[in-house]
Amino acid sequence: MDPGHGRIETRTVRATPLLTCHDRWTGLKHGSRITRARMVKGVTTVEVLHGITSRPVERADARALLGLVRSHWRIENQRHDVRDVTLGADACRVRKGAAPQVLAALRNAAIHRLATVPADRTPEALE
Structure with missing residues (x-):
């Protein structure tokens, strides 16, 4: 149970x-299913995630698999949230020529520069 952020979440x-029979993925050791039930303001939602791993079973018990999934999202949020949400990269429709790479470089430069601005949150640094 995770009571953080004003919600109750169980996993x-x-x-x-059983997935080792699939020879299409070299090194596949096993799979996992994580069911998350979240209650926010009295409303419950359920999400099911499926995953595969090349980690040996002895290094990937249920607790370790959950830790891997949670650390993935921590990295995703830290690295991509500013770019995707704050700077609007996901909404950008530029697709031709070198423009996407140029815009990505400009966003990366802006993120690097924002890291030097004293602010509690990145959106505040943009103001």
Whole structure:
């Protein structure tokens, strides 16, 4: 149970070695299913995630698999949230020529520069 951010969230993790029969993925060891039930302001939502890993079963029990998934999202949020949400990269429709790479470089430069501005949050630094 995770009561952070004003919500109650429970997670159930099941790992299975049954996916090893798939020879299309070299090194595949097993799969997992994580079920997350979240209650926010009395409304419950359920999300099911499926994953595969090359980690040996002895290094990827349910707790380790959950930790891997949670650390993935922590990295995603830290690295991409500013670019995608604050700077609007996801909404950008530029697709031709070198323009997408140029805009990405400009966003990266802006993120680097924003890191030097004293502010509690990145959106505040943009003001």
